Amino acid sequence: MEGSALHRLVGRLLGPAAPEVGCEVCFDELDRYVELELAGADADAAVPGLRAHLDGCPACREEHESLRALAAVDSTR
Amino acid sequence: MSAVTLPVTRPVDDIAAPVALSPSLDEESRAWLRDLRSDGSTRDGAIARLHALLVRAARFEIARRRPTLPHLRGDELDDIALEAADDALMSVLRRLDDFRGASRFTTWVYKFGLLEAAVKLRKRAWQGREIPLEPETWNLFASAGLEPDAEAEQRELLGTLQAAIGEQLTPHQRRVLLALAVDGVPIDVLADRLDTTRGALYKTLHDARRKLRRHLDECGLGPELLEEN
Numbered sequence: 001m002e003g004s005a006l007h008r009l010v011g012r013l014l015g016p017a018a019p020e021v022g023c024e025v026c027f028d029e030l031d032r033y034v035e036l037e038l039a040g041a042d043a044d045a046a047v048p049g050l051r052a053h054l055d056g057c058p059a060c061r062e063e064h065e066s067l068r069a070l071a072a073v074d075s076t077r
Numbered sequence: 078m079s080a081v082t083l084p085v086t087r088p089v090d091d092i093a094a095p096v097a098l099s100p101s102l103d104e105e106s107r108a109w110l111r112d113l114r115s116d117g118s119t120r121d122g123a124i125a126r127l128h129a130l131l132v133r134a135a136r137f138e139i140a141r142r143r144p145t146l147p148h149l150r151g152d153e154l155d156d157i158a159l160e161a162a163d164d165a166l167m168s169v170l171r172r173l174d175d176f177r178g179a180s181r182f183t184t185w186v187y188k189f190g191l192l193e194a195a196v197k198l199r200k201r202a203w204q205g206r207e208i209p210l211e212p213e214t215w216n217l218f219a220s221a222g223l224e225p226d227a228e229a230e231q232r233e234l235l236g237t238l239q240a241a242i243g244e245q246l247t248p249h250q251r252r253v254l255l256a257l258a259v260d261g262v263p264i265d266v267l268a269d270r271l272d273t274t275r276g277a278l279y280k281t282l283h284d285a286r287r288k289l290r291r292h293l294d295e296c297g298l299g300p301e302l303l304e305e306n
Contacts, residue, residue: 005222006231012258013217013238014293015286022283023264023276030188031180056286057279059195059264066191070137071184 020052026060034068038075106182113173127169130183131162134190142198149201157201161193168193199263208262208270210252217242220259234298241292250285257282 021029029047036043044051054061102110112123135158139146146154168189176185209215217239218232242251253271256262257278264282268275 006235009217009220009259010234010238013242013254013286014290015283017290020283023279027188027192028175029179031184035180035184056283057264059199059275063188063191063195066138066141066195067184067188069141070134070187070191074181074183 015056016052018052019049020056021047021049022053023057023060026050026053026057027063030060030064030067031071034064034071037068038072102178103181106176106178109182110173110176113170124166124170127186128162128166130186131165131169131190131193132158134187135159135161135165135194138191138194139198142195146198146202157197158194161197162190165189165193196265199265200269203263203266208256208267209260210256215255215259217259234293237293237296237298238289241289245288245292246285250281250288253278253281254285 029050033043033047033050036046054064109123109127112119113127114120115123136155138161139154139158143154149157169186176182179185217235242254246254253267256267257264264275264278268278271278
């Protein structure tokens with residue numbers, strides 16, 4: 001538990017090691033990325049740096065999870 | 078009441094902007110664009126349907142966060158949903174020409190409603206709460222819950238990070254890093270308090286993180302050790 005709390009803190013302080021896009025590119029590409037994910041395509045290859053950004057930015061990560069969930073509801077209709 | 082503004086697209090790292098796909102638009106998305114670009118009652122009807130989509134997205138976001146919002150009543154939450162949808166509608170109409178058909182139109186629209194609702198809820202959750210912005214008051218050891226008998230490697234890592242944050246970062250980088258990464262202040266809330274944008278703050282955070290990584294590397298605390306922690 002202690003190691004886990006330390007790991008999370010260090011992760012938040014250092015962010016993702018891989019190159020990443022910023023919040024604006026993330027927002028611009030999020031709909032395409034989510035639909036590629038839901039289609040089972042290689043979203044990470046199509047939108048380089050977005051996954052790393054989601055790892056490093058809690059706000060964008062939350063919005064990605066919400067959009068993916070909402071789009072998934074629509075895609076099953 | 079103003080819509081969330083995300084400034085001009087710019088990568089944090091030097092990644093080439095993704096090449097836009099140019100798939101043929103699906104029929105439903107074409108119809109949306111056609112109706113929104115028409116006149117009179119056709120356009121009015123499309124805007125009303127667009128607003129309904131945005132209300133749906135905003136309510137979806139609120140429902141997901143409902144367990145973390147016990148202090149807000151149902152009617153307050155619905156007001157937030159409508160306000161978020163109103164603001165998102167302005168953003169969508171302003172950026173209609175940005176839609177490239179890389180996704181369904183409805184998916185593209187949803188992200189505006191989700192964003193507006195999420196930002197409003199984060200701000201409500203932090204309304205009236207003090208945001209600690211004094212770098213003198215922080216201690217990584219306490220934040221990590223590290224006991225005095227913690228392993229030497231863990232203490233060394235945290236000690237090096239603590240010193241690097243104090244010595245390697247600019248005051249602004251330190252303030253932003255500690256607020257976002259240690260105190261857990263949402264980025265939109267901090268942007269609001271510092272009168273800046275989310276994108277600008279993330280760039281500052283990114284630069285601070287890169288400095289810390291570089292410093293740890295120079296100290297021989299490479300990624301292997303970080304993975305172990």
